Amino acid sequence: MTDVPELYKEKSRRGFKNQKRSIVWRYTKEETEMEEEIDTVTLAKGTFWTAVGQVITKFFAFFYVVLLARFxxxxxxxxxxxxxxxxxxxxxxxxxxxxxxxx
The missing domain is CATH 1.20.5 (Single alpha-helices involved in coiled-coils or other helix-helix interfaces)
Known part of the structure; x- marks a missing residue:
């Protein structure tokens, strides 16, 4: 375990042993942080657009029910x-x- 960054050694001592070993051995600390940042940005964008889609859907569904009740x-x-x-x-x-x- 000499080529594993110190950050991962500390995590494994703290009980984060469920991480995939291939990630621990294959990536450096900088690459992993960059990958986590990209995943966070992608997650935030996806969450935003899902929320916008849900609001628009609820908006049109409300007026659909109003029109049904009217006619x-x-x-x-x-x-x-x-x-x-x-x-x-x-x-x-x-x-x-x-x-x-x-x-």
């Missing part, structure tokens, strides 16, 4: 959401691989 009677909206709920519950089985098992 259709309450009975028809109730039937619509009942059928939508049943279809959503049935579609859960497609996620469990039911179609692949029947094919």
């Amino acid at each position: 259709f009677p309450a009975d028809e909206i109730g039937i619509f959401y009942f059928v939508y709920g049943v279809i959503s519950m049935i579609s859960l089985f497609t996620d469990f691989g039911l179609l692949q098992s029947l094919a």
